[in-house]
Amino acid sequence: MPRERSLRRRATIHDVAAEAGISRGTVSRVLNNEPYVSEGARRAVEAAVAKVGYVRNSAARNLVTQKSRAVALIVHEPHSLVLDDPNIGNILIGTNAVLSEADHQMVTLIVDSQRDSDRVVEYLRGGFVDGAIILSARTGDSISEAIAELRLPASFVGHPPDAPDIPYIGIDNRAAAESIVTRLVETGRRRIGMLATGLDRDSGQDRLAGFRAALGDRFDGDLVVRHPFYSYGAGVEGMTELLERAPDVDGVFAASDAVAAGAMDVLHRRGIRIPEDIGIVGFDDSSWALRCVPPLSTVRQPAETLGRRAAEQVLSQLAGVAATEPGILLSTEIVWRDSA
Incomplete structure (x- = not known):
């Protein structure tokens, strides 16, 4: 029936x-x-x-007003890293809090391939969002170029060197890296290496520049191990390679806390004492730093505030308020613990 x-x-x-x-x-x-x-x-x-x-019926209302009341948070990271990186989570929380208070919806778009980039560009061209926040943009980013072409209200978290004329919010990665590496040097370390990651974006490039500046004439390029991502796996692979290159290394600057955590696990498995044999420092002061044994010396950056300020920049543009300055740098601080 x-x-x-x-x-x-x-x-x-x-x-x-x-x-x-x-x-x-x-x-x-x-x-x-x-x-x-x-x-x-x-x-x-x-x-x-x-x-x-x-x-x-918000869709019908949006057709009349030509506004979606949605802002895209575009994250240029592998899917696995998005789920595993506390900094990304805190930026997301800060962004969503501000947009929610302003009755806007946050739409998260993860870019893990060129296909993703092409799809996101078409999505932005379709007018589905009123603005965008770009996180971890790479050099030569087609999404950033499309946003500039569309004149879409937007903000970078960080500032790629070839970025279009779009407002940004960030930190002084170079100065922060130089400060913590200088302090590592002051503990008496003589052979200091770096696990350098994210070198296709401004944060990774600037942290490497700060490391180099802190060491001056003592900088040795052979003690810099490179990896694409700020990840635990990068720390494992990088520390393994660094020990093969320089068994006498006695200090390490890891470009993020997750990288430092992977490096420290390699040292523990090999019976290398921290900080007696090797002192190690990281960057971010994320939850990774306190999971480490011993707790990690690191640079604290205000991830949630970065997300909040980026959202505020976009909302200001949507309200017709022009940015008074191209970018804003928030302060950082060294958090010194037992790993160095």
């Missing part, structure tokens, strides 16, 4: 007006929270909305 399936008709603003016994215009003013509506009318509309099950 065939079964009939009926779909419930979506309640409209006309249904609300009929139930409340007032005009459609008054209902619209109540729903849009406009002034000059009596308290009695407001209560009647609210009761009618609840009774007929009216839900505002």
